Amino acid sequence: LAERLRAVKRLAPDETRRLAEHLFAGLHALHEAGIVHRDIKPGNILRRADGLYKITDFSLAALRDEPKLTHHRAIIGTPAYMSPEQAAGRSPDETSDLFAAGVELYESATGANPFASDDLLETLRRVRQIEPPFDAAEIGALSAELRALIRDCLRKERRQRLPSAAEALTRLRHVGGAAQIAPRRAVRVWILSAVIVAFAAALLLLQKPFSKSPATDGSAIREAKTAAFPADTSSVSETSQSSLDTTTESDDRAAMELASSSPIATPTTPSAAQSLSTDQAASAARESTDVCFEILPWAHVYLNGRRLGTTPMRRPLRLPAGEQTLSFRHPALPEITVTRPLRAGSDTVRINLAEHAAMMNIEIVPWGDILLDGETLGSSPLAHPLFFRPGTHSLRVTHPTLPAVEQTFEALQGDTLAASADLDRGFLLIRRTKQPIGAP
Numbered sequence: 001l002a003e004r005l006r007a008v009k010r011l012a013p014d015e016t017r018r019l020a021e022h023l024f025a026g027l028h029a030l031h032e033a034g035i036v037h038r039d040i041k042p043g044n045i046l047r048r049a050d051g052l053y054k055i056t057d058f059s060l061a062a063l064r065d066e067p068k069l070t071h072h073r074a075i076i077g078t079p080a081y082m083s084p085e086q087a088a089g090r091s092p093d094e095t096s097d098l099f100a101a102g103v104e105l106y107e108s109a110t111g112a113n114p115f116a117s118d119d120l121l122e123t124l125r126r127v128r129q130i131e132p133p134f135d136a137a138e139i140g141a142l143s144a145e146l147r148a149l150i151r152d153c154l155r156k157e158r159r160q161r162l163p164s165a166a167e168a169l170t171r172l173r174h175v176g177g178a179a180q181i182a183p184r185r186a187v188r189v190w191i192l193s194a195v196i197v198a199f200a201a202a203l204l205l206l207q208k209p210f211s212k213s214p215a216t217d218g219s220a221i222r223e224a225k226t227a228a229f230p231a232d233t234s235s236v237s238e239t240s241q242s243s244l245d246t247t248t249e250s251d252d253r254a255a256m257e258l259a260s261s262s263p264i265a266t267p268t269t270p271s272a273a274q275s276l277s278t279d280q281a282a283s284a285a286r287e288s289t290d291v292c293f294e295i296l297p298w299a300h301v302y303l304n305g306r307r308l309g310t311t312p313m314r315r316p317l318r319l320p321a322g323e324q325t326l327s328f329r330h331p332a333l334p335e336i337t338v339t340r341p342l343r344a345g346s347d348t349v350r351i352n353l354a355e356h357a358a359m360m361n362i363e364i365v366p367w368g369d370i371l372l373d374g375e376t377l378g379s380s381p382l383a384h385p386l387f388f389r390p391g392t393h394s395l396r397v398t399h400p401t402l403p404a405v406e407q408t409f410e411a412l413q414g415d416t417l418a419a420s421a422d423l424d425r426g427f428l429l430i431r432r433t434k435q436p437i438g439a440p
Contacts, residue, residue: 001053001108002042010111013141019045019108020146021172022053023101028165030055031094038092040100041081042107079123079297080116084156087127089294089350091312095161098168102153109150110138120354124296128156145171289342290316294350299328299336316346333357334389357387358411360395361433364421368397390415397421397428 001019005011011019023045030037037044037058044057079087083099086092107113114132117123132154133139139147149171155161162168293301295311302308304325308317321344327337328351336356340349362370364380371377373393377386380397390413396406405421405428421428 001045001047001104004047005042005108005111010138011108013109013143013146016105016109016142017146017172018051019053020101020105020149021169023055023104024165024168024172026053026055027094027097027101028169031097031165036092036094037097037100038086039081040097040104042104045104079120079127080113082124082127082297083158084128085158086298086312087124087296089296089312091314093158094164095158098153098162098165099155101165101168102150102162105146105150106132106139106154109142110136120297121352131156287321287344288318289321289344290346291319291342292316292346292348294348295328296352296354297330299330299351299353302327302329321345328353333387354387355414356390358390358413358415358417360386360388360411360417360419360430362386362395362419362421364397364423366399366423368399368402368421368423371396371398395419395428395430397423399423402426 023040027037027040035058037055039057040055044055046054046056048054081100081103083092083096086096103113103115115123115126115130117126134147134151139150142150149162149168152162153168293311293313295301298311300307300310303319305327308319319342321342323339323341325337325339326349327335329335330353333353334357336351336353338351338356342349362380362382362385364370367380369376369379370382372386372388372395374396388411390411392408392410394406394408396404398404402423403426405423405426407428407430409417409430411417416433417430418433419428419430
């Protein structure tokens with residue numbers, strides 16, 4: 001779809017509606033299976049020859065790390081379609097996918113992403129604060145119900161957003177189409193529930209003496225219903241939640257293994273806690289902490305070199321309290337390492353990775369091959385700026401027929417630099433365009 005939008009700029013209204021139906025149908029199937037995609041965007045939507053749109057690329061949490069010196073295409077590509085809660089470092093859910101679908105449909109109708117900017121932080125700010133305009137002629141060409149649907153997908157607050165993809169299908173098709181999709185799971189659940197009730201009732205009846213009166217038999221049936229559908233639904237909720245948390249089980253196991261390898265006690269279940277004495281439980285509480293990670297844009301998290309998981313995480317991680325060394329890895333940014341104390345009980349780690357790196361825009365006349373610290377980054381023009389570690393670096397630009405130019409420069413944390421090279425005249429100029437964080 002990204003290639004198609006580059007070619008035609010925007011889709012016709014009927015094509016946008018078709019995309020909406022196929023996109024919400026795909027999201028409905030994913031969400032029914034307990035899957036949150038987290039990266040809906042044009043590059044992850046395929047269009048078949050017969051016009052059917054398909055959702056692809058489920059690898060957001062499993063991206064292979066790229067070299068430390070690279071442009072930030074992976075950052076800008078995803079944040080422009082992020083939901084406000086993702087942009088704020090909070091965990092996404094099904095409605096986050098619906099927000100991204102709203103961005104995609106808005107872009108398909110107008111030819112422009114309503115939040116995209118050349119600056120990462122500005123993109124994230126727009127996602128959290130800017131309301132897309134709905135008075136443009138292109139968006140006005142859509143039907144009233146599709147415009148309202150897109151607007152409801154783009155609500156900043158989750159509770160005000162469209163509740164589900166099934167609801168989107170119902171609103172698009174009014175009667176018939178979506179109504180045939182959404183209730184199928186309910187029918188299966190109803191049939192299974194009826195079987196459970198009947199089986200439980202039969203077991204209880206068999207255990208009763210045959211001399212019991214019909215009233216007693218009715219009581220047995222009521223008991224069977226109570227057994228099948230208890231008033232306390234906590235067990236059902238826990239089962240449902242566990243089906244949604246499968247993507248974080250490995251993260252939790254890694255954190256639990258790390259905690260168990262330390263000298264502190266870290267009970268994770270009530271039975272384990274009950275087995276501890278009061279003094280032991282108090283000691284464990286003093287020496288451990290439940291940590292929430294709010295990392296922009298996202299990162300693989302490591303503690304003392306051991307991987308804990310990938311943000312955003314559904315639940316806090318139990319870690320040793322006290323001073324710890326945490327590392328954060330994103331494929332388009334240098335690895336960020338911080339050492340900080342973790343408060344006993346609970347703590348939150350908030351980090352904007354871009355603020356811990358330096359950034360450089362490069363312009364070269366006529367063109368050249370770019371090397372940073374001896375590592376070849378590619379030929380100009382680069383589509384996006386470079387992110388790299390603060391410190392002393394060497395920038396070199398070469399050309400097959402023109403003399404090379406080279407300059408050593410110092411980059412501070414949060415620096416934004418601009419490099420201009422004119423190979424015909426043989427000069428390279430590097431200047432700071434934005435004061436680094438904490439500078440006077």
